[in-house]
Amino acid sequence: MQPSTEAQKTGTTASLTITDNRTGKVYDIPIENGTIKAIDLRQIKTGNDDFGLMTYDPAFLNTAACKSTITFIDGEKGILRYRGYPIEQLAEKCSYLEVAYLLLNGELPTKAQLEEWTTSITTHTFVHENMKKFMDGFHYDAHPMGMFISAVAALSTFYPGAKRIDSAFERQLTTYRLIGKAPTLAAYAYRHSTGMPYVLPDNDLDYAGNFLSMMFKIAEPRYSPDPVLAKALDVLFILHADHEQNCSTSAMRNVGSSLTDPYSAASAAAAALYGPLHGGANEEVLRMLDHVGGINNVPAFIKEVKEGRGRLMGFGHRIYKNFDPRATIIKRLADQVFEVTGRNPKLDIALELERIALQDDYFIKRKLYPNVDFYSGLIYQALRFPTDMFPVLFALGRMSGWLAQWQEMLLDEEKKIARPRQVYLGKEKRDVVMLSQR
Numbered sequence: 001m002q003p004s005t006e007a008q009k010t011g012t013t014a015s016l017t018i019t020d021n022r023t024g025k026v027y028d029i030p031i032e033n034g035t036i037k038a039i040d041l042r043q044i045k046t047g048n049d050d051f052g053l054m055t056y057d058p059a060f061l062n063t064a065a066c067k068s069t070i071t072f073i074d075g076e077k078g079i080l081r082y083r084g085y086p087i088e089q090l091a092e093k094c095s096y097l098e099v100a101y102l103l104l105n106g107e108l109p110t111k112a113q114l115e116e117w118t119t120s121i122t123t124h125t126f127v128h129e130n131m132k133k134f135m136d137g138f139h140y141d142a143h144p145m146g147m148f149i150s151a152v153a154a155l156s157t158f159y160p161g162a163k164r165i166d167s168a169f170e171r172q173l174t175t176y177r178l179i180g181k182a183p184t185l186a187a188y189a190y191r192h193s194t195g196m197p198y199v200l201p202d203n204d205l206d207y208a209g210n211f212l213s214m215m216f217k218i219a220e221p222r223y224s225p226d227p228v229l230a231k232a233l234d235v236l237f238i239l240h241a242d243h244e245q246n247c248s249t250s251a252m253r254n255v256g257s258s259l260t261d262p263y264s265a266a267s268a269a270a271a272a273l274y275g276p277l278h279g280g281a282n283e284e285v286l287r288m289l290d291h292v293g294g295i296n297n298v299p300a301f302i303k304e305v306k307e308g309r310g311r312l313m314g315f316g317h318r319i320y321k322n323f324d325p326r327a328t329i330i331k332r333l334a335d336q337v338f339e340v341t342g343r344n345p346k347l348d349i350a351l352e353l354e355r356i357a358l359q360d361d362y363f364i365k366r367k368l369y370p371n372v373d374f375y376s377g378l379i380y381q382a383l384r385f386p387t388d389m390f391p392v393l394f395a396l397g398r399m400s401g402w403l404a405q406w407q408e409m410l411l412d413e414e415k416k417i418a419r420p421r422q423v424y425l426g427k428e429k430r431d432v433v434m435l436s437q438r
């Protein structure tokens with residue numbers, strides 16, 4: 001939510017006066033933090049049997065579903081901050097695990113806190129041996145995101161204690177486990193799909209390095225990740241770590257609001273992330289670049305998009321209407337990665353698509369700019385990740401954000417089970433006619 005008025009910035013209370021033209025009655029509705037409470041509208045009725053006024057907001061375009069202190073976004077100005085720290089500084093100066101700590105605890109860790117945090121997560125990177133059998137049950141060509149979603153849900157059966165969500169100890173343990181084990185499950189999903197043996201975690205490597213080892217180690221006694229590539233992956237995890245009340249985070253909060261265990265809620269969040277309009281977008285970007293095929297085909301493709309035959313994937317954002325600050329960081333990161341791996345030939349098509357789209361009225365008018373996913377896929381591909389692993393990589397970074405938002409939701413005194421209303425436009429009451437007479 002962006003502060004737009006003085007009252008919002010200072011948190012002082014103001015009010016909104018509403019005249020109901022149906023009845024002539026006037027209502028004074030308090031404004032707090034730039035919002036009115038939707039429930040305050042319920043008193044606006046035409047008579048005793050009127051339910052009361054509701055707001056209609058499909059897709060929650062203008063509804064704040066919670067108060068949060070985790071992530072701030074100003075979509076017009078292209079600002080993204082975690083706990084007040086600009087994303088640019090976090091990406092430059094911190095590791096993913098420091099950022100995960102920040103999201104969950106509100107402050108950056110001291111050296112001692114970071115050591116303890118890293119050790120706690122690292123000691124939870126191994127998964128139960130039965131998880132291998134679970135993975136083995138999937139078809140050889142199962143999508144790794146489907147496997148990841150299922151494996152995260154399956155963890156709840158290994159750790160029934162996690163159901164005690166009112167225990168701070170259990171919540172902390174689940175946090176270590178989910179952040180620690182998510183890369184292991186992700187790598188297992190990949191290894192299964194390639195028919196390669198699972199690689200156990202190497203706890204002497206850092207978070208991203210260990211993940212690369214579990215993904216790509218073959219016969220070498222010790223996998224040594226390239227430091228530039230491991231750092232690039234770590235930065236991508238930071239950029240994806242949280243993004244306030246997006247679709248998957250809302251899923252985490254909504255499912256968690258029924259007080260289900262966090263593994264099940266995280267699995268639901270990952271399922272939301274799987275969709276092509278959310279975490280599946282970078283996968284779609286690469287497919288799109290393949291479909292375009294070459295720079296010369298770019299104008300024809302843009303024409304198709306403008307005629308409504310498909311979207312320019314990796315462009316547009318519900319919140320950012322100027323630029324996505326993550327996309328700017330990623331573009332720079334791509335140069336560093338390509339210096340090590342060689343230039344991805346699809347980069348030229350992407351650059352041309354961006355160049356043409358940014359000058360085109362269709363995209364300018366609709367405020368469509370490259371989002372985080374436009375270039376991330378090219379980096380992932382340069383790091384040798386297959387396209388269908390892209391949403392899984394997104395989920396690895398976002399896990400810390402989901403957990404931070406879930407914890408905030410649970411500790412919120414105003415929390416209730418999420419249960420939106422509807423506008424019923426179906427049939428009035430009617431009587432059932434027996435099958436023989438229909």
Ligand code: ACO
Nearest residue numbers: 277278279281305311312313314315316317318366371373
């Ligand atoms: N290509 C072409 N046209 C687009 C695009 C696009 N990528 N995105 C939006 N539009 C157009 C729509 O057709 C619509 O045009 P109209 O007003 O003429 O009907 C207008 O822009 C508004 O689009 P909406 O879908 O209403 O915008 P919304 O805010 O709901 O959607 C979204 C945001 C889903 C990200 C959208 O821009 C999109 O589909 N982008 C492509 C998928 C993508 O890159 N997703 C990743 C998002 S970032 C993330 O999840 C990490």
